[in-house]
Amino acid sequence: MSEPDREANRFTARAARYARVGANMSGVAARMASARIFGREQGAANAIALAQALGGLKGPIMKVAQLLATIPDLLPPEYAAELQKLQSEAPPMGAAFVKRRMQAELGPDWQSRFGSFDLHPAAAASLGQVHRATSKEGAALACKLQYPDMQSAVEADLKQLEIALALHRRLDPVIDTSEIGKEIGERVREELDYEREAKHATLYARLLGGIDEVRVPTVHSDLSTGRLLTLDWLDGEKILNFAGADVEIRNRLAVAMFKAWWHPFSDSAVIHGDPHLGNYTVFSEGGEARGINLLDYGCIRIFHPTFVGGVVDLYRGLQHGDRERIMHAYETWGFKNLSHDLIDILNIWAGFIYGPLLEDRVRTVADGVEPGAYGRRQAFQVHKALKDKGPVTLPREFVFMDRAAVGLGAVFLHLRAELNYHRLFEAEIENFSIERLTSRQAQALAACDLKLQT
Template sequence: MSNTEENRLGGRLARYARVGTAVGGLAARFAGERVLGIPLERERHAAELRAALGGLKGPLMKVAQLLSTIPDALPREYVAELSQLQADAPSMGWPFVKRRMAAELGPTWQAKFRSFERAAAAAASLGQVHKAVGLDDRRLACKLQYPDMASAVEADLRQLRLIFALFERSDSAISTTKIHQEISARLREELDYELESRHASLYRAMLADTPGVHVPAVVPELSTKRLLTLEWVEGRRILDHVADHPEQRNELAMNMFRAWYVPFYYYGVIHGDPHLGNYTVRPDGSINLLDFGCIRVFHPSFVKGVIDLYNALRAEDEEAAVEAYRTWGFANPSKELVSVLNIWARFVYAPIMDDRTRKIEETNAGHYGRETAEKVHAQLRRVGGVEVPREFVFMDRAAIGLGSVFLHLKAEVNWYRLFQDLIKDFDVTALEQRQTTALTRHGVPLPA
């Protein structure tokens, strides 16, 4: 076995041991609750689970963020605690950064920059960002992946499967098989910075004519599979900006809406991670979109299904709703199941149902969302459960994640008009042609 293989195996085994111990404790207590009748203090144990996992970099934190937008995939006590895992992992020191950069760009890598800051400007889940200046005097952001992240991702995904299996044994409301498949596929993609660079170039093209949105250019000659270099764009955190410029709340919300949904309704592509750290705000209220690791490409028929479900809900057309859910990937949905799914759909679609200016929180407030999720969960158990299709996971995450952003902004917007402007000329054949042309040009795989 080579040293590289030993290191990879060693990293994975260490990860399995650390995560496995925490998950094993959960399994033992869960078994005690189920078999012996010993009550499981979920809030306390969830906090213990987070404490046990808190020193680990990245993947589990990203998984927790995803799970927080999938109604009752796990009990909310666990999602609440896991979502507090810190996004800012300890940064790599300068000696380690030098070795990593040499591995990516060669031993003379420093000669390819006019300057390169030793201290990381930001540390995230899978890598850290360094400011630099190129030989052409462009300011740059160099995202360098942490070591052994592939091992970390595989270890965490294996343990996530065990966590899902544990809860499915006692609660049949939601089958998580396809949720796990989808999360696994997207996390593995996030490890490939060459793919992310193509995603970034695709987004720059898709949003080129969209006002209020900026996408930094990729610097391909300084990018590899584990190093992504983009132009540095200045901006502030959204909540800091709004605190100083409350008059820009509505404009910011509309810019965010277009940044996420112009690519979806025009190209069938969605940014699956509306996390507050993935964009910044310029002084004029326009936004910088920064991270392109979690991108989902949908078949044009799915996009049509999203619009069809909206129209079915407005018209209270049950047959059209059944067909829309089938297009979404729900296998042979019964009318009884559709009536339950519609509870959640009406919650998600509520802001774009009425032609009026309104706040998101009229129907999308946190307490209402929890109440709706609990109602859906109970009804799903009653009708025999559901297997959530893979396509649902990131579409739902985008909708709920953006809703959370709009809640923070306290924006009052006519969401109906924004949505209608996007779909007024929708044609699935034209979408397919645009998608094929754009994705092929930028080297992004077409949907199966």
């Protein structure tokens, strides 16, 4: 096929994507707008319609929808509940198509580069699917192969996201979503770059190398491209299989999760921004669960060290009732025009997120709260208060930090872990300083050929 023909195909695919997503989104948006204008309460019905409209599509729009559902009170509760039901499973590519895709990535002799390759996927997700394989030496491999034309799909979906967020700003201007759209766009586009994801995996292997409770797969660069990522296959069980295990095992897994998330952040200002339960499995030794495998590295957020300084400042400010330090933390993150009333509103949410870290006792992450309701009451309080004192623009860095913190808390709730989160957190920030963090981050990023994200 000639380059003009390929470009025409890409244009056709993009146009079809715009039309399909646009029709689905526009119909639901129109119902949302009319219900708001005429005072009709049809939230539940519209929420189900929106989930159905998005759930029928293969590609990143599902990832975007799920992400929006995790941002506190960006969507009404009934919308968030429906969107969180969306699964990232997509219809897999058939065997013949997989062969063509693998040839496009590794050349016509691609099969000779593996000991074996299963043409049927072990898992299918929003941007690609994973195949089991073995190396020529017999090592077990996981080959993550991207679906075709995902770049066009991403751009079409993000254009519709801009429309949806603009509608949200007009109908409910309490939270300005303009920075949210920019952040989501940049991070989702990055997930298309498997060469970058390979660097992320290498970075995490470096950052978590001394933590026995967390395993990171090795990258096989000779079998990877920009749209094919080959890693070690890490055997493990679903983490929810252990929700009914003895409390000692559940706590051990929760500690592993805590370290997998907080240690890279405190050490090098890096977070794993996709706390989906499918991104972790549990490995066992001697017939007993010992820790977690961290499987996916597409959604990684690299912050400026001062952002971590803001996290520590807010923690210490809440701990000691120091309003100046609390205000400094919010300003460091990029919140503007902070009044005392607005700080009090933001502290409702901060008190919820930091609550387990501030109490020096063994507890669950949110005593008495069901996983599906985690953070809902506090989000409602914030939204209600902002109607009188807002609006507020959420800084872009806040989006994935907040999403990951809520997602991590939900995992702790599923495990019903009983830990002293305060002491775990204090151990992570014991030697914290901006200077030390800046130096360690620079070394880690340079070693993996990565840069700060804007």
